[in-house]
Amino acid sequence: GAGVSQSPSNKVTEKGKDVELRCDPISGHTALYWYRQRLGQGLEFLIYFQGNSAPDKSGLPSDRFSAERTGESVSTLTIQRTQQEDSAVYLCASSFTGDRGEQFFGPGTRLTVL
Amino acid sequence: AQKVTQAQTEISVVEKEDVTLDCVYETRDTTYYLFWYKQPPSGELVFLIRRNSFDEQNEISGRYSWNFQKSTSSFNFTITASQVVDSAVYFCALTRDSTGTASKLTFGTGTRLQVTL
Numbered sequence: 001g002a003g004v005s006q007s008p009s010n011k012v013t014e015k016g017k018d019v020e021l022r023c024d025p026i027s028g029h030t031a032l033y034w035y036r037q038r039l040g041q042g043l044e045f046l047i048y049f050q051g052n053s054a055p056d057k058s059g060l061p062s063d064r065f066s067a068e069r070t071g072e073s074v075s076t077l078t079i080q081r082t083q084q085e086d087s088a089v090y091l092c093a094s095s096f097t098g099d100r101g102e103q104f105f106g107p108g109t110r111l112t113v114l
Numbered sequence: 115a116q117k118v119t120q121a122q123t124e125i126s127v128v129e130k131e132d133v134t135l136d137c138v139y140e141t142r143d144t145t146y147y148l149f150w151y152k153q154p155p156s157g158e159l160v161f162l163i164r165r166n167s168f169d170e171q172n173e174i175s176g177r178y179s180w181n182f183q184k185s186t187s188s189f190n191f192t193i194t195a196s197q198v199v200d201s202a203v204y205f206c207a208l209t210r211d212s213t214g215t216a217s218k219l220t221f222g223t224g225t226r227l228q229v230t231l
Contacts, residue, residue, distance in 0.1 A: 035221075102164055105158060106158075107156075108157055
């Protein structure tokens with residue numbers, strides 16, 4: 001009965017470096033979402049995957065951000081050439097498709113760009 | 115476009131006081147879902163409630179209650195007899211009715227609730 005897991009829990013990187021954040025959704029969940037939460041802010045939608053459909057990338061802030069998902073399992077969010085404004089907590093969530101939006105969230109990865 | 119507004123940035127109350135967290139939303143969808151999530155200091159989002167746009171009945175769960183008023187596009191959350199463990203950031207969120215498809219959540223900026231002894 002594992003929930004959504006994310007790794008690493010914390011990541012400190014230097015400006016200009018690339019980072020990869022990983023999300024393991026709940027087994028059987030067909031939809032997977034990435035959100036970003038800047039300090040003291042609400043969650044901003046980044047991207048979601050649903051089965052074999054094309055992902056909704058409408059929330060990605062720039063072309064430095066990309067994400068992949070292998071089948072209905074693991075997803076990786078990649079940020080290239082990180083900037084200080086990328087510092088945030090990146091949250092992953094998963095759900096059954098069409099489950100009326102009830103998403104289960106992971107603990108997040110706190111990214112700090114120096 | 116969808117929008118959720120939580121005008122109260124931070125609220126401080128003394129334990130046992132009642133407190134209401136406001137949420138106002140905007141959407142062009144005729145059917146949608148509203149949510150409240152709790153984010154304690156540990157950081158993990160905890161689901162509290164989901165409400166369908168067709169169901170305007172108020173809901174009570176223990177010390178928690180929710181008042182959904184479609185006429186004013188509001189979905190307010192009341193904690194009765196607050197406790198220190200209620201201290202957290204509370205988020206209101208909105209999604210369109212997504213039967214058969216996934217749908218992103220639009221979040222408000224959150225209200226930080228501090229309950230002191």
